Amino acid sequence: MAQPAPGTPHDPGALQPLLPSDPSAIAGYRLLGRLGAGGMGVVYLGRTGTGELAAVKVTHAEQADQADFRARFRREVELARRVASPWAVPVTGADPDAPEPWMATAFVPGPSLGEAVREHGPLPERSVRILGGAVARALAAVHAAGLVHRDVKPGNILLAADGPRLIDFGIARVTGETGLTSADMVVGTPGFLAPEQAEARAAEIGPAADVFALGCLLAFAATGRPPFGTGALDALLYRTVHDEPDLAGVPEPLLDLVRECLAKEPAARPTAEEIVGRLTEDTPGAPADWLPAPVVATIAARSAAMLALPDIDPTAPGTAPDAPAKPSRRGFLLAGAGAAVLAAGGGAYALLNRRDDGDGKHPAPAARKTWAIGVLADLSGPAQEIGRAQERGARLAVEKFNAVHKGSPFTLELKVSDDRGDRTGALAAARRLTTDPSVIAVLGPTSDDTGIAALPAFEEAGVPLLTTSAGYNLLTLRDVAGPPNTTVLRAIPNHIMAGTFLAWSATLLPQIRRPGVLEERTDDQYSWQYTGGVRFGFKQAGIKPHFRVVPARATDYRRIIGEMIDAGIDAYIHNGVRSTAVLAARALTELGFTGPRFTGQHVFGNRFLKEAGSAAEGWFVCAPVIDPVQRAADPKQKPADRKLTQDFLDAHRKRYGTAPAFYTGESFDVVELVTTWLATSAARGPLTRKGLWDALRKQKYTGAMGGYEFNERGDLRGVGTFLYGVQKGAYKLLGSAPPEPANKKSGKS
Template structure:
């Protein structure tokens, strides 16, 4: 909860407003309290929307819908006034986290807990359907966990089951990943109670496994899979999987009703008490409940009240950080005054620590261990270099956590690092999906997290206070590779006219982003008639698909997928006698592709957001130190990891030397607002979401069982690539 803003009211009807719970497209949700001490969530519409008759009608419909639902597992309406100048709605306040928050921070629920959750939500949906309504947005964010059981909330897009609606007939309403096929295809007349049952099954699969049954990624791809693919229920026990399979039937008429689901999930013990929840979730509920009980009265606010003056901040000095690199002061200097966890020395904080830790969460034993080990080594060398400085204000050690590229292990690793109060910042994770899984954990802990290899654009799709993506996103890398294909080969008198693009869905989010950008650039931007192919994860015979592409007349081949399928494609292309350009993205850069493809790997050009330290003069001392420590030249991402750790160490030192006590609140913001000149290049970030501001893709060519640096991928002048 955040405090009230100067323009917020201090009271609405009989509710004294204590703070903001959130804001969205309809308006602002406040925490309110009655004179008798009861808490409520008070939703108030935005003033510029209340004059819209359609909007007011939708709000009135929400109130009517919520009032018609009677269930102990649905949050009841306490009061409402749809006809007020700014319509408002008050519901009972549930202090617990949402299911989405709980799973992200603490992992999936135990099987029994998931069944009790499912039974309660199914009963709530049965009440919704008995009232003649369809919820249409059943998702983890709309299920709150309380000490006495879960609660279904948010009837904002519920509608009568007879199909009457105020939205367009072809509008997709709801949350992708939890939409039934009839919702995904906007088949309005078919949307009904079975659609909610489908969404409930998706929610339960997520609660048990932490995964969505139809995956994640771009909306179009996700909706396509929902309509056409079978669900992934791996990790769900047989009994529950059988029920979920029935609920996820493509034909709405074949799904059980919500009441039937509740009956099949019924337990001997009703969902009272907390035995059905993991202890970590129970602690979160208890802590939030205690904070609500301790809330003080809030003085009334008035529109136009001035913002409080910022606290004075000492003048900041520039710091010459380890490795001979300069970290310039950024625009966020005022944020150094108070770091959330330890406070300010002037406010009576404990003495400054003499020892801190930098965390590294990486894949050290899984499918991307080649990259993860290099990242851990680069980070370790940065910490060791700092500890040799005679003027260091504290000592550092490295706290390494191996997530093995597994999302469940990644959550456990993130929680261990977040709970370690010596850890000031974290490098990680190696992979896209492990990074996506752990973001809520680090966000909740306000612990800075920087990745040098996870390039999904979904990681930066929302504002963040802790995350930094120190590499270009996959769509940016793909756009540069398309530019290379368009211009470089034209200079070599091999202009491309019919490029083939294969999207391998075994790595679906990455492959979708990469293929979509390649097809867009080559087709819409450069006017080529691409020959795209999408290969489902269940297809193991890439040779047949590749032969079809060659027979169709492709004159270049771009692979959007992982190393394993790229190796199969390379062998098939070699067998077919294809001699056109062969290109791929960062998933292919590594020993796995070279070993699996053999001689067929030769000539492949790979674009990846990683530089070669041997080509960077500033990296020579680092490369020498790496060779001395590990007996060989540094591998991919070691240098970038050294830079990432050096950035965060530099800001820790700045805080201590300026009299502050390092904490977790402002470190990420300070790094994002500065500019850093490292051994591998210059870094600067877009402060709101933590994206790298600028491109940094390099090209490598496979030759004789290794990848040789070719050139930095050109943004404008491809002439220098030809010279390389």
């Protein structure tokens, strides 16, 4: 899925101070603060000599060194400059050939349509009509310039007092052009793209696709929800292509027009110019009278905040306030889908490099006497059992380092931040660690949701994040047209691969011919990714499952499971969370189902055994962790490997008085991977964050729980999934999941 290029003007309320390494000026723009960061660079708020504000996007020099990137950036500038409309944000300056290419667009201090609807609810009919007319005018100008925008969505519409503005031409293309994107790549934002985009029918994507997106936009503005719903990407794409839109709540006078915009066939949709003609009230009668009062108040407050912004002192020594200046290369580090800008004074210097890597005029940093390993974990929320295990594993690794390396030039501390399993506070919890200059790497997060929310903090600061429990693929998988991940090392398989290994584990039972696969959407990202992996795994084995999708928090599992049994299933696969797996386990028992039952990571744990009781007996559960007690007792382990596991067990029992919980050993290993590298490297120069992710990624490490090796994306190589059977109320380790389907190996079809 292609993601729009960064550079969208951000909420002025989120304006961040410039870092010491940031420039104070770019060409004729005096920089007042940072609006945000993205995969291509940093977006600053700039002011011209005459007082106009601009969003100034500056790319990383490392990015600009890539030939295809510079071509894409130049293309974005050229396409944006083609559009002449009062309802499209104009480009006010650019230099695609600069060492760090930059582009400035007029700054709009109002909220996006998406933000306004989330904060204040749907817009009234007149506002929707004016919104639609203005955006249609902007699209008419886009299409007249021979372009297709391809990403008309609420986040790309900014609301100003005198009308809306269309922004972001990062993935626009010339009509009929296909060379810059893969023919089978879906480009745009699910829920606001046309069927031809959803099916990647590149030859059919033209101006009518923008009209379809405008129809989605109008429905969203009028009702507060996208017309094809929300949820998993695959479900959104399917509904866009096959289902009728949900237009309940769209005002009657607009209903026919919105329906026509949402026609499945491109030729059946009106043109942007025709829409302008049908929305007669297409401009505000007076400033700000086109929006509800709460939205107007937001615009006014942000405009006032912009007027109150003072000038600032230069951030780089010797930079004249009004002189053109470019950002130093030492200020930037490519760090994944959100750009990372390193803060001088924040511990962000060149790894193992004794001198500054910029102009050579600054002294080398003094070596730190104390470094810290951070832990970002859920210690008091829904996944606290895992989070506390992770904190214990990290603490043991740090204590071991300090005991073994008493002559090291530095000591290690452990700094812990509790995100409570709440994505709304995860970013702040992460920044408590990433803004601490002593924190060189962080173990975490515990969950997918908090990981995605916290990721920008690590990307901005250049701090490696190592996870032993977050399997969401987008933590490491980036858009093919954007920068690679250089922030996260994932010590477990992503959910799609884990689902594949689960399916292949099921093929070890030769009697399975028609497994029933239930996708339960309480945790939607997890469930659809697991289902995708299961689908692929069974396809490789030549097995055709019976699939069933149920809404979040469905409770009538006796009926649901009964229907699956009536469909002839001989095995059951639960792709959902623990609470619904308990309901499924009870229903299967009550209905007398005797076939094997399988489930995955988000069910694994002692709470499933306790809550399901006897109904859990006989289940097979795949998890990304090993029981260290069972591993130490395994006679097939090499003596050296068994000793590593036993030493860890002894240390845990001595420190905590019990055997370790699941996820403790893997967290111990991952932190020891970091500390082992730090101990080896300290003798060669001052340690810093820069370059550490890549250095760790290249390690081949054997720890208490097994071996760790990462691919170029930062994902774990190998299987990394382990199969357990529930026997007498406990998990019995059966071994690693198979690396390919058993049926395929045996030739069974």
